[in-house]
Amino acid sequence: MAIRASRWLNLAGFGLLSLASVSLTSASLAQPVAPSPEAPTGRIAKGAGAATKDMVAAANPLAAQAGREILAAGGSAVDAAVAVQLVLNLVEPQSSGIGGGAFMVFWDGKTVTTLDGRETAPAAAKPERFLGADGKPMKFYEAVVGGRSVGVPGTVRLLEEAHRRWGKLPWRQVIEPAIRLAEDGFSISPRLNGLLSQEKYLAANPVARAYFFEADGTPKAVGTVLKNPALARTLRAIAEKGADAFYTGEIAEDIVATVTGHPTNPGDMTLDDLKNYKVVEREAVCGPYRVYKVCGMAPPSSGGIAVQQILGILETRDMAALKPGPEAAHWIAEAGRLAFADRALYVADPAFVNVPVKGLIDPGYLKSRAALIDPDKSMGKAKPGDPPFQKTFLFAPSEGIEFGTSHMSIVDRDGRAVSMTTTIEDGFGARLMTKSGFLLNNELTDFSFAPEEDGKPVANRVEAGKRPRSSMAPTIVLDQGDKLYAVVGSPGGSLIINYVAKTLVALLDWKLDPQVAADLPNLGSRNGPTELEAGTEAEGWKAGLEAKGHEVKLIDQNSGIHAIVVTPTGLVGGADSRREGVAIGNN
Structure with a gap:
């Protein structure tokens, strides 16, 4: 499905939206509400929002309203x-x-703090x-x-x-x-009903069967109050x-x-x-990207290391000049291969493995990894690198x-x-x-x-x-002034890394508003095929990537990006149109 040209908005000219289309009444939590149906690769800006005081972007309207x-x-x-x-x-x-x-x-x-509740x-x-x-x-x-x-x-x-x-x-x-x-x-949403309809194992559990399913084993219908x-x-x-x-x-x-x-x-x-x-407080993984500081887990x-590696590699290119398309996809996919190769070898629970975090996000190391990318040809399968500051022996991937x-x-x-x-x-x-x-x-x-x-x-x-x-x-x-x-x-399994990296490039290089950034076609590589989101504009990039030697697979990539950006006039949010979430706030 095509993204309409009018949706390609730039943050510099993005004013505050009315919340009328996404606002829920204060009584809505007490009254069952059925969210709008989800189209897995839909491209309607149903989740977009803006506010002046505060904002929540979450995967369901009732959760966001709470x-x-x-x-x-x-x-x-x-x-x-x-x-x-x-x-x-x-x-x-x-x-x-x-x-x-x-x-x-x-x-x-003033400070970024992370808590590990894994x-x-x-x-x-x-x-x-x-x-x-x-x-x-x-x-x-x-x-x-x-x-x-x-x-x-x-x-x-x-x-x-x-x-x-x-x-x-x-x-x-x-x-x-x-x-x-x-x-x-609350009313069962089309998304929950659809997932229950596809589920093969849940009904075997007696408690789950009584809660989610009818007596004949069929999922409770959309709109049923649960x-x-x-x-x-x-x-x-x-x-x-x-x-x-x-x-x-x-x-x-x-x-x-x-x-x-x-x-x-x-x-x-x-x-x-x-x-x-016990919950563990951990030092955030932070690194530079252009004029920004990106901090993660x-x-x-x-995720924090791999996203930082992808961005550090892409920083050697003028991504702003590339715009979404096969050339940008080439660089994002190649950076992903390198990041996933390191991820497989080095990253695990730091209580059991000495993960060389400092070396994996070292700017010099990332420049050396970026130098492995050929602008005209995919490397295919990347090998893990040899980051500095190691204090461990090599494990199997x-x-x-x-x-x-x-x-x-x-x-x-x-x-x-x-x-x-x-x-x-x-x-x-x-x-x-x-x-x-x-x-x-x-x-x-x-x-x-x-x-x-x-x-x-x-x-x-x-x-x-x-x-x-x-x-x-x-x-x-x-930002460059250490302001938010x-x-x-995003959710999405190991694809999360590529979803978040894509969205950050869209926000920081292409200056797209959060809703458009979330809804851009998903793409990347997990050190295997180059994966493009089926049913989107990205399908048109396939031939150009194959010309550079990429093995390309078109797959469903049901991301759930939730993003908020601080602008001079307030907060602008986006909730991935592939799911049923919204971004809402108070003025």
Whole structure:
């Protein structure tokens, strides 16, 4: 589908939009609302918004409205993030929730701080966890479905820790919108119904079947009001007793029973695993791009490093002069190959592997990597480089991705910002729903299934207490005066890295407004074929790339970019039209 020429707007001339098309009434959380249908490769600017005081860009209108309600009450960006996440647990349960984990990048006006709420492997986990009886890696869904794949959830601890540090409103108040919606119900959206219709494993879980499906096994219809009193009780307990209500007591016992009680693929999580979970503050991965400073998440996420590597390589080119097209796609894809080659070899949980972060984003190293790119010919398969400042031996490469993911970008009236990517890994996670009202993640399948390759240990192998590598790339961009410029992120598995890099090039080099940047065709390479988004203008770039020796694949790339940019007249936001989100705020 073509992007209309009138949509190619430049931020310099982008004025404030009316919020009428995306605004929800303050009572909308108590009244079930069916979001607009999603077109996977649609190009209507349904998610765009602008505001003068604050803004939330999130994956569902009800979640975004919950965040705006909290901001309007004087809440901080973190207060709003708590509300958004808990409502997403209800309205977008396939993508995130309190049964999963998250990474948060926070800007307080002076400093970028990151919190790691990634899931951890149970204490009983061993490197051979995903090997079958024949010693070979299990098939993906053999590993996913059941308790074996469930990591110790981190989202609730992360939300509590962030709120303790940067929240303004009472903890109970920021949880209340989700409790209200869980009790009163919401209308099943076309997107949720469509995903349930395609789902093969979820209905085998009795709790999930009773919640999501009719008695005959068909998904509940679009517009059906879905209520979750069990989750409301869980959230009330968390509101009253804090995160300890989740990590100890009845809720924790329910989680462990659900994980260990699967009839064919049980896990080994214990109450001690839950009780001992901790959020980790990590130094942000920051680096220059043009006149900007781009900051993201450190390992165990590979996203911050890989995005910074792609940008550092592209900085050697005049991307502004290229504009979207096959030439720009060539450079973005080649930069992606180099970044993904390093990612596979070097990045894992830094508690287990000495990741050479400083060397991987070193400007001199990135210039040397950029010199490997031939303007006229694809390199095909890139090899990992030899970054400076290494303190580790080389591991074998491995791969780990997540698909059941969401993202929110938030800016409050004090100029503080949250970029948070949140996940349960695959769509609907491990296909286990607790009696407490939420789905559990399958995050442990983000580890490498094979613990060794060619006689070398794999950096991202399973180990007790370890956090699996992620591709999530929540990002905050500062301008040349160290002032907030943009808040960006996306779901999408390992494609997240390319989605975020594309959007940053569109915002920083091509000066497109956030909605257009989000809706640009997705493209890139994960050190394999050059992948162009099917059904978009990018299909027309195929011949030009093939002439440069690229192996090109046209694939669906259902990103969920949520971006906010600070302009002289206020905040401008975009929510990826491939999903059902919006960007809304207060004036």
